Amino acid sequence: xxxxxxxxxxxxxxxxxxxxxxxxxxxxxxxxxxxxxxxxxxxxxxxxxxxxxxxxxxxxxxxxxxxxxxxxxxxxxxxxxxxxxxxxxxxxxxxxxxxxxxxxxxxxxxxxxxxxxxxxxxxxxxxxxxxxxxxxxxxxxxxxxxxxxxxxxxxxxxxxxxxxxxxxxxxxxxxxxxxxxxxxxxxxxxxxxxxxxxxxxxxxxxxxxxxxxxxxxxxxxxxxxxxxxxxxxxxxxxxxxxxxxxxxxxxxxxxxxxxxxxxxxxxxxxxxxxxxxxxxxxxxxxxxxxxxxxxxxxxxxxxxxxxxxxxxxxxxxxxxxxxxxxxxxxxxxxxxxxxxxxxxxxxxxxxxxxxxxxxxxxxxxxxxxxxxxxxxxxxxxxxxxxxxxxxxxxxxxxxxxxxxxxxxxxxxxx
Amino acid sequence: xxxxxxxxxxxxxxxxxxxxxxxxxxxxxxxxxxxxxxxxxxxxxxxxxxxxxxxxxxxxxxxxxxxxxxxxxxxxxxxxxxxxxxxxxxxxxxxxxxxxxxxxxxxxxxxxxxxxxxxxxxxxxxxxxxxxxxxxxxxxxxxxxxxxxxxxxxxxxxxxxxxxxxxxxxxxxxxxxxxxxxxxxxxxxxxxxxxxxxxxxxxxxxxxxxxxxxxxxxxxxxxxxxxxxxxxxxxxxxxxxxxxxxxxxxxxxxxxxxxxxxxxxxxxxxxxxxxxxxxxxxxxxxxxxxxxxxxxxxxxxxxxxxxxxxxxxxxxxxxxxxxxxxxxxxxxxxxxxxxxxxxxxxxxxxxxxxxxxxxx
Numbered sequence: 001x002x003x004x005x006x007x008x009x010x011x012x013x014x015x016x017x018x019x020x021x022x023x024x025x026x027x028x029x030x031x032x033x034x035x036x037x038x039x040x041x042x043x044x045x046x047x048x049x050x051x052x053x054x055x056x057x058x059x060x061x062x063x064x065x066x067x068x069x070x071x072x073x074x075x076x077x078x079x080x081x082x083x084x085x086x087x088x089x090x091x092x093x094x095x096x097x098x099x100x101x102x103x104x105x106x107x108x109x110x111x112x113x114x115x116x117x118x119x120x121x122x123x124x125x126x127x128x129x130x131x132x133x134x135x136x137x138x139x140x141x142x143x144x145x146x147x148x149x150x151x152x153x154x155x156x157x158x159x160x161x162x163x164x165x166x167x168x169x170x171x172x173x174x175x176x177x178x179x180x181x182x183x184x185x186x187x188x189x190x191x192x193x194x195x196x197x198x199x200x201x202x203x204x205x206x207x208x209x210x211x212x213x214x215x216x217x218x219x220x221x222x223x224x225x226x227x228x229x230x231x232x233x234x235x236x237x238x239x240x241x242x243x244x245x246x247x248x249x250x251x252x253x254x255x256x257x258x259x260x261x262x263x264x265x266x267x268x269x270x271x272x273x274x275x276x277x278x279x280x281x282x283x284x285x286x287x288x289x290x291x292x293x294x295x296x297x298x299x300x301x302x303x304x305x306x307x308x309x310x311x312x313x314x315x316x317x318x319x320x321x322x323x324x325x326x327x328x329x330x331x332x333x334x335x336x337x338x339x340x341x342x343x344x345x346x347x348x349x350x351x352x353x354x355x356x357x358x359x360x361x362x363x364x365x366x367x368x369x370x371x372x373x374x375x376x377x378x379x380x381x382x383x384x385x386x387x388x389x390x391x392x393x394x395x396x397x398x399x400x401x402x403x404x405x406x407x408x409x410x411x412x413x414x
Numbered sequence: 415x416x417x418x419x420x421x422x423x424x425x426x427x428x429x430x431x432x433x434x435x436x437x438x439x440x441x442x443x444x445x446x447x448x449x450x451x452x453x454x455x456x457x458x459x460x461x462x463x464x465x466x467x468x469x470x471x472x473x474x475x476x477x478x479x480x481x482x483x484x485x486x487x488x489x490x491x492x493x494x495x496x497x498x499x500x501x502x503x504x505x506x507x508x509x510x511x512x513x514x515x516x517x518x519x520x521x522x523x524x525x526x527x528x529x530x531x532x533x534x535x536x537x538x539x540x541x542x543x544x545x546x547x548x549x550x551x552x553x554x555x556x557x558x559x560x561x562x563x564x565x566x567x568x569x570x571x572x573x574x575x576x577x578x579x580x581x582x583x584x585x586x587x588x589x590x591x592x593x594x595x596x597x598x599x600x601x602x603x604x605x606x607x608x609x610x611x612x613x614x615x616x617x618x619x620x621x622x623x624x625x626x627x628x629x630x631x632x633x634x635x636x637x638x639x640x641x642x643x644x645x646x647x648x649x650x651x652x653x654x655x656x657x658x659x660x661x662x663x664x665x666x667x668x669x670x671x672x673x674x675x676x677x678x679x680x681x682x683x684x685x686x687x688x689x690x691x692x693x694x695x696x697x698x699x700x701x702x703x704x705x706x707x708x709x710x711x712x713x714x715x716x717x718x719x720x721x722x723x724x725x726x727x728x729x730x731x732x733x734x735x736x737x738x739x740x741x742x743x744x745x746x747x748x749x750x751x752x753x754x755x756x757x758x759x760x761x762x763x764x765x766x767x768x769x770x771x772x773x774x
Contacts, residue, residue: 285700286760289732292702293481299462300455300480300488307463313700 012162014171020158021123026175028156030092033119033408034077041153042113043070044144054136060106060240060392061137067394068113076396077117080404088410092119093201094177096407099191101182101205102127104245105134110394111180111203111403112157118407121156123172128161170194178407181205203406205399208246208358209332212237212388213346215364216256216264230363231271233389235279237361240392242287244334246399247359247384247391251326251339253349255364261342269309269340272316276336283313287335291317294333303328308340326352350376357381358399361391417441418719421691422527426535427747429691431740434749435474438694441719442477442727443469449725452492456725475696475704479715479728482673485513493518493723502564504672515672518723525676525720529568532690536666536680537572537632543598544573545591547607547616549580562608562637564675569606569634579607579616586619595627602630605662608637612656613647620659627660636668636678640757649685669733669754673726677718679752684744686751693718695752697737698730711736711755732758 012020031038046068048055055061066072084090096115100108108124115122126134138159145154162168173179173194181191181204188204196202212234222230238248252268254261291311299305304322311317321329321339329339343349346369349360360382362370370385383400386393396403415423417437429437447469449456460468464478471477484490491498497518504513517525546566553563570576577594581587595603607616612635620627633656642652653665669687670678677693689695697712699705705712714735721727734755743751 285758288700289481289483289758292730293483293487296459296463296480296484297487299459300484300490302454302458305462311702 012160012168014165014167017160017162017168017171020160021172021175025121025156025158026095028121030094030121031116031119031152031156033090033092034081034117035119037150037152038116038119039070039073039077041144041150042068042073042116044147044150045140046070048140048144049137052136052140054132055140058133058136059236061133063393064106064109064137067110073113073117076404080396083405084410087414088412090118090408091411093407093409094120095175096120096122096178096180097172097176098122098124098180099183099187100124100126101184101187102129104182104241105131106137107182107245107394109137110398111182114396114403115178115180115407116153116157118404120178120407122158123176124157124159125172126159126161128163130161166194173200176200178203201406203401203403205246206356207331208356208383208399209251209329210247210249210359210361210391211251211253211357212249212361212363212391213253213255213349213365214264214268214362214388215346216254216260218364219254219264219268220260227267228271228275230388231268232275233387234268234361234363235272235275237388237391238338239281239336242334243336244332245392247361248332248334249338249359249361249391250329250332251321251341253341253343255343255346257344258342265340265342269316269318276314276316281314281336283335285313288313291333291335291337294337295319298329301328323348323352327354346373347376349373350380353377353381355381358383359391360385361388362386363388417444418524421719422531424691426532426690427688427749430748431750434691435694438717438719439471439474439477442474442717443471445719445722445725445727446471446478448722449492449727453490453725455488455490456492473704474694474717475706477717477728479730481730482513482671482732485515485673485726486511489514489516490726491516491724497723502672502675503560513672515675515726516724517675521721521723524722526568526571528676528690528692528720529678530571532678532680532692533569533572533634537604537634537664540602541572541574542602542604542631543575543594544570544577544604544606545594546570546573546576546578547580547605547612548578549582549584550578551582564672565608565636565670566606568675573604573606580611584611584615586615588619588623588625591627592625595629599628600630602632604631605629605633605660607633607635609635609639609652609667610637610641613642613652617655617659626658629661631662631664633660633662633665634668634680635665636670639754643756671716671729671731673729674716674718674721676720682743682745682747682751684751686738686743686745686753688743688745688747689750689752692720695735695737695750697735702730706737708737708739713758714754734758 046065049061049065050056098108112122112124169191173196176196177200179202181188184207188206241248254265288311303325306320308320309315309318316336316338319339321341323341326341374385417440421437450460450468459480460478468478498516499519499522500517502515548566553566579587579591656665657663667681668678677690679687679689681687694717696715697705698715699712711734714731714733716731717728735752736755737750737752740750741748
């Protein structure tokens with residue numbers, strides 16, 4: 001029997017896993033990096049997502065489909081190939097073991113796509129909690145993978161689900177050449193405790209916090225239509241994954257003099273409220289309770305906070321925070337809970353940013369100012385600085401890793 | 415006589431609502447001010463969320479509260495570490511974290527006295543031969559005690575000749591049980607256990623073995639209905655089956671929590687929970703505004719005058735309840751009477767970080 005993509009999540013035991021991820025699977029030849037076969041497979045996935053009645057209606061999956069389409073993938077691979085000197089040849093690492101996060105259903109697709117492009121064989125552990133998005137996506141993959149043209153890909157990729165089990169994680173770690181670990185700090189540490197080969201590479205996605213930064217003067221200069229459009233993009237960045245993605249903004253900085261910051265922030269939040277109303281946003285009571293508990297907890301810690309907009313099922317919760325205290329935000333709340341912080345100058349961020357800060361999504365500011373900021377930060381934190389609206393857009397460089405670089409190795413030929 | 419002394423002096427359920435409210439209001443205002451001084455995280459909450467307004471609430475609903483979940487993430491205590499007599503922990507079934515409640519001698523005494531006052535008003539002052547539907551091994555140690563252990567110890571004060579009916583493997587000790595009921599036949603006895611264990615480890619076992627007991631006395635039980643609701647066992651069915659199998663007809667559920675040990679809410683003969691002298695409930699709608707409309711479901715906030723060693727005198731629970739009336743229950747007890755209708759439903763939030771490594 002040929003290998004299958006085992007996408008029906010069920011409780012698998014170590015022996016079941018060993019039977020599926022067996023020697024035949026491990027010792028197969030690797031696919032050629034950036035092969036037409038892979039690019040076509042990704043393109044077929046893209047088309048299928050857009051034509052499927054379920055997945056075509058889910059914005060996150062539509063975004064995925066756009067990412068996977070041929071022109072974009074070719075663009076990404078060409079850009080990568082340009083970085084490779086003539087004296088080097090790119091080859092796959094081997095077997096990739098990937099732990100997908102349970103709650104951002106689609107993100108593993110991006111890292112899978114990169115690992116496929118790199119030519120690696122893949123074993124992907126997905127959550128046992130399959131929601132509508134993920135099940136729609138899985139049935140799309142299932143349909144595409146059964147196409148006889150792509151038997152070679154089918155044989156080299158396994159998506160499976162098992163309940164947390166040290167033995168299975170240990171086994172899969174022992175055979176992996178690359179581990180991609182999503183799921184935040186605790187998952188990363190948990191998988192890392194399993195020994196892998198001395199040559200195994202780990203790409204670990206730790207808990208991260210992200211921010212938006214708004215140049216108040218620029219924001220106030222926009223006409224009403226543009227204002228609304230910018231805040232709508234912020235809404236997408238924030239609410240698509242219930243504000244729980246690593247790159248969803250948690251703190252919104254307004255930069256300028258106090259008067260401009262006051263005015264810009266009040267317009268910004270009232271626009272966001274309008275958008276929530278237009279979307280008929282009304283959050284589940286458990287989301288409100290989470291926000292309430294979070295608010296009390298951070299209040300108890302003694303941070304300098306001012307409640308601007310209380311926990312309310314149809315409104316964003318907005319808490320003004322002193323810039324001295326932003327670093328004390330250690331966990332994210334989600335569900336539409338924003339801190340706002342006023343800065344006189346963007347350079348003040350240098351004292352605020354810390355090692356686990358990821359995305360800074362901006363409105364206003366010149367590219368020069370932003371590049372200077374990245375240079376001044378000099379590795380202190382922040383992996384991406386992108387316009388508002390692109391916080392969630394997956395990019396070839398993520399969390400500071402150039403993924404294609406890390407998923408392949410180089411053979412020097414001189 | 416201070417307020418707490420007065421509340422102990424009056425027979426349970428004898429104080430009319432408004433009078434009791436005034437007592438509670440005074441004491442809860444005092445407690446808020448007391449914990450403000452003694453517990454820094456609590457003071458921070460009052461500063462940020464209540465703009466430093468405290469100690470002068472005109473209504474019970476104005477008394478500052480916080481979500482019960484905070485006990486899981488923050489150590490809240492109003493005493494120096496050296497005064498901690500015992501630390502109670504909740505049974506963390508759904509979450510990895512457990513609530514930690516720090517108890518000193520004074521609070522412990524108040525809890526014991528309050529519980530005695532409430533329970534004896536139902537079963538009388540005499541200590542009864544007691545069957546505990548649990549294993550002795552569940553008690554834990556005195557310094558670190560689970561909610562279940564604390565409940566067992568608390569209630570066991572009302573019995574004598576205690577018989578732990580389950581062995582270390584949670585199996586019913588049938589032979590000893592029959593001996594016990596033989597020995598105490600004709601006497602009133604007291605049975606205590608956690609609701610689901612009473613059903614599963616006691617009643618179902620009796621049924622399976624075709625044993626019908628002929629007991630007289632009381633069953634007091636607590637611990638929530640979630641598992642029984644799943645198998646479609648209502649309070650009515652529960653009572654009916656218990657009586658059928660054991661002969662016991664005086665069956666009282668109670669609503670209580672590790673965060674407010676002692677001031678429990680006992681179920682009356684009419685099937686309603688009653689607020690005792692020491693505590694009160696307030697219902698809040700989903701926007702957290704007080705909504706004490708009779709017959710309308712709301713989130714339960716519990717107020718208790720007992721917590722002195724930790725700021726737990728006003729807590730927003732995640733339980734839902736319905737108030738059915740005030741001062742006019744057919745059972746004759748005064749005060750607020752209510753039922754519990756469930757827990758706040760959960761929705762899954764998404765996110766990059768997950769608990770897979772720990773639980774998934």
